[in-house]
Amino acid sequence: MFSIKKKSHKTACIFCMLFFSISIFAQQSPVDYVNPFIGTSNFGATFPGPIAPRGMASISPFNVAGVKNTPMEKDSQWLSNPYVNENNFLTGFSQVNLSGVGCPELGVILLMPTTGKVEIDHLKYGSNYSNEIAKAAFYSVNIDKYKVKGEFTASTRVGVSRFTFPKGQSNILLNLGLGLTNEEGAMIKVVSSTEIEGMKSVGSFCYNSPEDAYPVYFVAKFSKPANKFGVWKKTAKYNGTEAQWMGYNGKTRMMENTIKTVVGDSIGSYFTYKFEKQETVEVKVGISYVSIENARENLEKETGKKSFDDVYKETYNEWNEELSKIMVEGGSNDDRTIFYTALYHTLIHPNILNDFNGQYPEIKRTKIGKTDGTRYTVFSLWDTYRNMHPLTSLVYPKQQSDMIKSMLEMYDENGWLPKWELNSTETFTMVGDPASIVIVDACLKGIQDFDIYRAYYAMLKGADKTEDNPLRPGLKEYIEKGYLSTNYSGPVSTTLEYNTSDYAISLLAKALGEKDDYKRFAKRSLSYQKLYDKDLKLLRPRTANGKWYEPFDPEAGSNFQANVGFIEGNAWQYAFMVPHDMRGYIKLMGGDKVFSEQLQKVFDLKQFDMANEPDIAYPYLFNYVKGQEWKSQEMVKKLVQEYFQNKPKGLPGNDDTGTMSAWLVYSMMGIYPISPGDPIYTITTPMFHRITIKLDPRYYKKESIVIERQENNDGKINSIEIDGKSLNSFFISHEDFVNGTKLKVIQN
Amino acid sequence: MFSIKKKSHKTACIFCMLFFSISIFAQQSPVDYVNPFIGTSNFGATFPGPIAPRGMASISPFNVAGVKNTPMEKDSQWLSNPYVNENNFLTGFSQVNLSGVGCPELGVILLMPTTGKVEIDHLKYGSNYSNEIAKAAFYSVNIDKYKVKGEFTASTRVGVSRFTFPKGQSNILLNLGLGLTNEEGAMIKVVSSTEIEGMKSVGSFCYNSPEDAYPVYFVAKFSKPANKFGVWKKTAKYNGTEAQWMGYNGKTRMMENTIKTVVGDSIGSYFTYKFEKQETVEVKVGISYVSIENARENLEKETGKKSFDDVYKETYNEWNEELSKIMVEGGSNDDRTIFYTALYHTLIHPNILNDFNGQYPEIKRTKIGKTDGTRYTVFSLWDTYRNMHPLTSLVYPKQQSDMIKSMLEMYDENGWLPKWELNSTETFTMVGDPASIVIVDACLKGIQDFDIYRAYYAMLKGADKTEDNPLRPGLKEYIEKGYLSTNYSGPVSTTLEYNTSDYAISLLAKALGEKDDYKRFAKRSLSYQKLYDKDLKLLRPRTANGKWYEPFDPEAGSNFQANVGFIEGNAWQYAFMVPHDMRGYIKLMGGDKVFSEQLQKVFDLKQFDMANEPDIAYPYLFNYVKGQEWKSQEMVKKLVQEYFQNKPKGLPGNDDTGTMSAWLVYSMMGIYPISPGDPIYTITTPMFHRITIKLDPRYYKKESIVIERQENNDGKINSIEIDGKSLNSFFISHEDFVNGTKLKVIQN
Incomplete structure (x- = not known):
């Protein structure tokens, strides 16, 4: 708990000072x-x-x-x-x-x-x-x-x-x-x-x-x-x-x-x-x-x-x-600078809302609440569900737990989980119902010191209530047809977000043994398939009568221009925004070859946007195709070099309350939470020789997990081992990861 | 003290209720x-x-x-x-x-x-x-x-x-x-x-x-x-x-x-x-x-x-x-209504500024002050010095004392006595330096439970400081020439106000044995004479070089129109605004006949304004001329009938925080404080058969003083007695009045 930490600072003040003196005058610390x-x-x-x-x-x-x-x-x-x-x-x-x-x-x-x-x-x-x-x-x-x-x-x-x-x-x-x-x-x-x-x-x-x-x-x-x-x-x-x-x-x-x-x-x-x-x-x-x-x-x-x-x-x-929760060895000074600055940027929002005495304004400001713990605010969830919260769950699980508690308090206060909460106002910015994904992701990673059934109930309300639902506009049509029609704004984007949330809910339902819900939401999560246009090999908006929306220009909507179908993106940028069903999507598209060619096109057509969330996981998607993983390794390396630098312009665009920075932290560590909600990482080349992530003993068994890169000439990953055992995969479950001692990435 | 009164209300609650029940269901009480x-x-x-x-x-x-x-x-x-x-x-x-x-x-x-x-x-x-x-x-x-x-x-x-x-x-x-x-x-x-x-x-x-x-x-x-x-x-x-x-x-x-x-x-x-x-x-x-x-x-x-x-x-x-501090007998229902409503209106301002806990904003609001007594505010002194404060001194001397203390606190807080103080802001509305008159009037009437020398010092500062003096603009010229020239706004009005204040200061100086000050201020108070135009028999503005201001229309400025010479009035309305030296003024004008003819002209020319302060004492000025007192009696009676009625329009104009009402209260009681600062009343016909003023034992020896009218046919006053002794005058000192038992007004 934050307040306890602060107290120990006070009582151990002499040690603080000592530590401070050492750290400031001796070698460079992460800070x-x-x-x-x-x-x-x-x-x-x-x-x-x-x-x-x-x-x-x-x-x-x-x-x-x-x-x-x-x-x-x-x-x-x-x-x-x-x-x-x-x-x-x-x-x-x-x-x-x-x-x-x-x-x-x-x-x-x-x-x-x-x-x-x-x-x-x-x-x-x-x-x-x-x-x-x-x-x-x-x-x-x-x-x-x-x-x-x-x-x-x-x-x-x-x-x-x-x-x-x-x-x-x-x-x-x-x-x-x-x-x-x-x-x-x-x-x-x-x-x-x-x-x-x-x-x-x-x-x-x-x-x-x-x-x-x-x-x-x-x-x-x-x-x-x-x-x-x-x-x-x-x-x-x-x-x-x-x-x-x-x-x-x-x-x-x-x-x-x-x-x-x-x-x-x-x-x-x-x-x-x-x-x-x-x-x-x-x-x-x-x-x-x-x-x-x-x-x-x-x-x-x-x-x-x-x-x-x-x-x-x-x-x-x-x-x-x-910052010392992650210690890196190797890399250049600039590498360490962009890494720790990114980690720093992931530790700014969500931020503390409650006063020293525990008071905070409840959401909608109809009451002053009081907490013994920490009330967090500034939840830009459409951004942060993708990697910032997964990172927090891994490195700062107590904070993630308190963030979930804060989200549940918001549910108690106004009847809905947050969407884009800012200082106890719900701004309803962006689309989708991302809170469920954040909670499920943390829960399935072992952060479970909150009332899980209360959270589950809150998620179901957002996912099922078809009338007066501020989180999921168009839910009735979505449930009936499997997608939002062009009667709604950004119908493809919104459908994909609802799918992703529904998938997360299905995972929790499964874990809770709620089989009917599991089946129902698992099925709902795949309805994006109805928006797949086989001719274009893209996801495409449909009108209310089920026809494809015409005229349709897949490139319309790049650069944040408004367009029918998508929010802050276009058909290319949303083409693979089905993180929870990538293997199903590959099948739907007709197999690995079609998939990887179409994926490559996003980059070749310069439609990939590093500065916005819908496509930021795409560089990792080549990991789903056997033999193409080197593309992910090269792509990630290239993107880091191009967009993330030790300069004022060293972020690709809005940091989105730490989302871009979390992308960098993960990417430099060589792992990425490829399917938010799913406790799984995909793996690429770490950018440091050794990375030690300290694990919080309140949530994890091991004290720390090390990621190590064994370097050879051409830089492509040859094999990956966990505690000396080959993974035979570019994916590792969170459980295997945090219960391991060392993840070793061996290059050719 | 007000707060003590309030407490006794609480502790004697049963009696209150009893009194209330009786008063509400029995005969009409003053309230x-x-x-x-x-x-x-x-x-x-x-x-x-x-x-x-x-x-x-x-x-x-x-x-x-x-x-x-x-x-x-x-x-x-x-x-x-x-x-x-x-x-x-x-x-x-x-x-x-x-x-x-x-x-x-x-x-x-x-x-x-x-x-x-x-x-x-x-x-x-x-x-x-x-x-x-x-x-x-x-x-x-x-x-x-x-x-x-x-x-x-x-x-x-x-x-x-x-x-x-x-x-x-x-x-x-x-x-x-x-x-x-x-x-x-x-x-x-x-x-x-x-x-x-x-x-x-x-x-x-x-x-x-x-x-x-x-x-x-x-x-x-x-x-x-x-x-x-x-x-x-x-x-x-x-x-x-x-x-x-x-x-x-x-x-x-x-x-x-x-x-x-x-x-x-x-x-x-x-x-x-x-x-x-x-x-x-x-x-x-x-x-x-x-x-x-x-x-x-x-x-x-x-x-x-x-x-x-x-x-x-x-x-x-x-x-x-x-309201029961004055009990009246006789008169019509309307008479009693306008009388008690007027008394009610004199008890609204100045009003209490301090909170229950004694705190109040100091003037200029640079500090929060605290009082054990009562801090008053809303001092419209250019209005109220003429009769409202004298009435308060007579009937509510404790309140008047606290008002003086409040004025002295203001002096402590910002270095100046108030002029037109409103909720701890000095609005500097109107002209003159009226606070001195209020304090001297009360002091010479026996209200002396404040630091008189501090008050005296404060008065002198306002009266003598020729630089950066917010109370008396043009003071240097006034002291040098005896009057303000047309370089200043309302120079005649302002000169007359300064004269009146200086006279009051001279009275206090005399009482304190400060002979030099007494002489100096007594002399200063007569400088209005330099503005007397013998040809016009009016007070008239002079330019800075001493010449009469031309062109001069004595009627210009009625009805509050801006004009050179006067503030809220014209030469007729200010013609007799020398309350402190009426006998000297009569001499200056050439004797009783000229004086009373000119005074009558104010009314005949319809220049008399019942609705504004400069001339409201004029109806009483016939009392200065032997044999003409009946004119005052008739005039006052006529004005009361014409302007003060039991109707919404029953005041001649702005009540001026109780000044018009105080005029009525005095006029109906048959006495008027003809020269504010001077503890003296002039006498006219009371409008009730009997009036009993309860006197506050903390300030006065007698429990009450009665004013009684003995009626005969034509209504003119034949003689006036105090405790059976003929006055041989239409004036009585405050001391004689409050130490008497009954003032009897006997009509022909």
């Missing part, structure tokens, strides 16, 4: 390889600032606001990053952020140090910057215009900033009117010359469900009392008769030294200092989704008397502990 | 004469709803919003009333209100009962109404559209509403987007199905000082849990690139059963019930200017388990106790 700049360009949508493992708070430099000098301006396009590496105009440091998502959200509560007269227009107070340094739990930058150095770290629920100011008047702005979110409304109150409290409304994720917009509360504490402070408010212009008497109509209001509550869409506060010499000010910002009081408690309990350096050391150690 | 409709038309700006004596909370029907059907619509003109008697379209019941002011402010936190589907547009949910009943501490009305009955009462800090709904779906809306104030911004949070908390920004009084806008916090508790609840928010329309993706752009959001905090300019919440039969719901709304927590504590401590009827009985008894 030292993390390069948070990876993914901050090419729409990776990660941010370079500090966050604790699965932290609620985080700090990101905010450089996407500024019409003139900003190539990627947040309001000029669909942009989901608080920070873009090629931009150069900084307007603050946001205190809550999402990593690797595809829609603009959060990126709010902006701190900004300035000097001289207080200026509150971000286009005027913004600055160029230089000397950026980003490490796990640490980011620093020089803010050129003001000759101010900013350093940043974070604990789970608290962002900590340290500003070093030159002599003279210095200011720290807290701007609630600027942010990545499109949501309006904020509240601010200066409590004293060292404290500010307030809230900011966020939400409308992906420009949807504005009625679910919700507050993020904060308390900011300053290490030095301000000489002066104030609040500003930009007001709307009044147009009525009374406007003639309002000399102030539409003008910004500056309210000096006030401690009153101010609300508005564009408000902020400033703390002003008069320094006789260079001085530093530390600002701690505690976050809560429940209340200001909880934000204050989070701040006090997590960082109370701790200095910036104290917090940094603790979070640094937390990261190292998490 | 029963109160008609809160008086002043709700003709711009009186009072409201008919319930309030406790000097209460912070009050409830007013709100019928000034509704463009189509509303003769006096709040946004179509300068309108300062939450309720106008001739309007007929009701859109709610506001929970904090100002009484008798001249600028739109407060009138917010609107409760509205409806039935059927929830409708949140006030133009659609508004209703006609009927069967209005208004009494002290009680108002009720039938809301025709919904067949709902609303009944309302209030304790000091809590408004209590009782709605009787028919069978079916009923709703209680709490609208924070509508109000009399022009200020934007609110916050709301449904805490549970029986509780809502939030705040509303108010301020910009008289369309000024928007940066001083401030929050009023509230907690609303419902006697029955809602079956459903929700929050709405009307949003602004977004115009950027992203608008294309925002299907919800500019649309109102309905958020069902949410407990999250929502902020915005136009927000509200609804509680919905499904009733099987006619049912009542009671709603208590606690108010605080400090915090939501305090609003909740105010609600709990004042009304915790009390029913609507309990609260009504208590406040009814409080009113009766206060």
Whole structure:
């Protein structure tokens, strides 16, 4: 449990420090390889600032606001990053952020140090910057215009900033009117010359469900009392008769030294200092989704008397502990960097939602709940069911268990498992019913310390209830016909997702001995076959009367263009999205040859999209064809080299809350969860000589499992052994894997 | 002290009840004469709803919003009333209100009962109404559209509403987007199905000082849990690139059963019930200017388990106790009604600002202060120094003492005595430095339980500091030349106000033995003489070079038109605004004849304005001329008959936080504080046979003083006796008056 871990940190503080000193000055530990700049360009949508493992708070430099000098301006396009590496105009440091998502959200509560007269227009107070340094739990930058150095770290629920100011008047702005979110409304109150409290409304994720917009509360504490402070408010212009008497109509209001509550869409506060010499000010910002009081408690309990350096050391150690669950040997420095950074990125979301005292907003925000464990949030399940959750089950099973418990709590709270849950709002983004797959996958891998029948019942509700079912639109037609017709959006994609979920449910039904359900769902999971067009050798949409949808262009819909049939993809990208029945699909297509030729075409026609989920397992599919496995080995190696690099643009696109990163972690380890729900891995060439995965004794018998590569000349895999016994296959069950000691991949 | 009184109510509850029962069912008590409709038309700006004596909370029907059907619509003109008697379209019941002011402010936190589907547009949910009943501490009305009955009462800090709904779906809306104030911004949070908390920004009084806008916090508790609840928010329309993706752009959001905090300019919440039969719901709304927590504590401590009827009985008894400080005998029912309603209106402002726990926002809102006594607010001093505070000193000296203490606290808090203080903002409305007059008047009447030298020092600061003096603009010129030139706005009015204040200061200096100050201020107080134009026999503005301002039209500026020379008046209306030196002024004008002819002209030329303060003492000025006193007697009688009636339009104009009402109370008692600051009354015909003023033993030796009229035929006063001794004068000192037993006015 996370909270227990944290306690042991405290009580064993001396050891921590010792460990820290050793790790920082001796050889590089896993944490030292993390390069948070990876993914901050090419729409990776990660941010370079500090966050604790699965932290609620985080700090990101905010450089996407500024019409003139900003190539990627947040309001000029669909942009989901608080920070873009090629931009150069900084307007603050946001205190809550999402990593690797595809829609603009959060990126709010902006701190900004300035000097001289207080200026509150971000286009005027913004600055160029230089000397950026980003490490796990640490980011620093020089803010050129003001000759101010900013350093940043974070604990789970608290962002900590340290500003070093030159002599003279210095200011720290807290701007609630600027942010990545499109949501309006904020509240601010200066409590004293060292404290500010307030809230900011966020939400409308992906420009949807504005009625679910919700507050993020904060308390900011300053290490030095301000000489002066104030609040500003930009007001709307009044147009009525009374406007003639309002000399102030539409003008910004500056309210000096006030401690009153101010609300508005564009408000902020400033703390002003008069320094006789260079001085530093530390600002701690505690976050809560429940209340200001909880934000204050989070701040006090997590960082109370701790200095910036104290917090940094603790979070640094937390990261190292998490990342050291996988130890690699061999590979280049860049290999280790992209590997550990990817692992780091899989440990950001889902993140902790509950406050220090256990409280969290229940989904839909009709109640405040309380947990003794950890309540997780940010479940981008359409992405993460494919590999991120399977990875978590393997390396961080306790976290996966708590994530499942959180999903079941959501079911209790609003009657449905989550689909794309974000800070206790259900955004209903993307299609399918992926929660079942995540739960079954974990359960069949041995994570079973939750109420499995409750989960099973919840899955069945989503899978069977044909009326008013928010998870599975079109379910009635799907059950009746085996597919969604073009009356629904993305009918082929949705059918394939439902099939995949139904397959997972059938596996659990089987494991539970529920034979009727097993048969029913196993059968349902194969209905994709009705969408197989033998002539095209592709899956193709049908209209409600059963005819093929015409005109049909299999290439339409690449690059996220809207098209009839598919969601975020086209017929080629979805051509093999039947991970649960690949052998059946091979038969349906007419055998290995047709299958592998058609699969090869996806790549040859440049229809393969590394940046989106439907086809990311395709490079591994050659493993299903005897003698073609070398293609998977080459393909995976090539894709890693092409798309994953130790550079800001070193992710193929949106990280999708760690999904791209999890793909990389698996791919570099030489194993991949080829059929989510099924506890099975397919195998390719590991990219390190040796990989040791520490196993959690609460869930696994062995302490660790080693993957080892025995290198020869041409790089193709010759044989694979588990504990010296040949596998005779490019697949291994999770059970065999974790109960083994060493998986050895021997090359020709 | 108010709080002690309240406690004794509690401990002596049985007696209260007994008293209540007797008073309500036996003969009419003073409280029963109160008609809160008086002043709700003709711009009186009072409201008919319930309030406790000097209460912070009050409830007013709100019928000034509704463009189509509303003769006096709040946004179509300068309108300062939450309720106008001739309007007929009701859109709610506001929970904090100002009484008798001249600028739109407060009138917010609107409760509205409806039935059927929830409708949140006030133009659609508004209703006609009927069967209005208004009494002290009680108002009720039938809301025709919904067949709902609303009944309302209030304790000091809590408004209590009782709605009787028919069978079916009923709703209680709490609208924070509508109000009399022009200020934007609110916050709301449904805490549970029986509780809502939030705040509303108010301020910009008289369309000024928007940066001083401030929050009023509230907690609303419902006697029955809602079956459903929700929050709405009307949003602004977004115009950027992203608008294309925002299907919800500019649309109102309905958020069902949410407990999250929502902020915005136009927000509200609804509680919905499904009733099987006619049912009542009671709603208590606690108010605080400090915090939501305090609003909740105010609600709990004042009304915790009390029913609507309990609260009504208590406040009814409080009113009766206060109003019974003056008992009248004789007069018609209407006479008693207008008298006690006027006394009631003098007991609304200044009102209590501090919460039950003693906390209040200090002026300028840089700190939360705490008092063991009572912190008062709403000091419209340019109005109230003339008669309202003198009346309070006589009848409610403890309250006057606490008001002075509050004024001195304000001085401590921001370095200046108040001018027009409103909920701890200094609005700087109107001209002059009236606080000194109020304090000196009370002090010389024997209210001296405050730090007199501190007050004296504060007065001197306002009177002498020529730089950065917010109270007395132009003070340097005034001291140098004796008057403000036309470089300043309203220079004659301002000079006269400064003279009056300086005179008051001179009186206190004399009493304190500060001879130099006495002489200096006594001299300064006569500088108005430099503005006396012997040809016109009027006070006239001078330019900076000392010349008379040309062209000069003495009649310009009647009816509140802006003019050079005067504020809210013209040369006729200010012609005798030298209350402190009337005998000197008579000499200056050339004697009694010129004086009384010129005074008569004010009335004959129809320049006398009963509705504004500068000239309201003029009817009494004939008392300065031997043999002309009958004119004052006739004039006062005529004015009372003409302007003060038992009707909604029964006030001459804005009540000016009780100033018009205090004029009536004094005038009907036959005495008037003719020279504020000077402890002296001038005498006219009492309008009751006998008036008994109970005196507070903490300040006065006698238990009471009686004013008695001995009637004869023609109604002119023949002689005046105090305790049987002839006065030989139409003036009596406060000391002689309160140390007497009976003032007898004998008519011819």
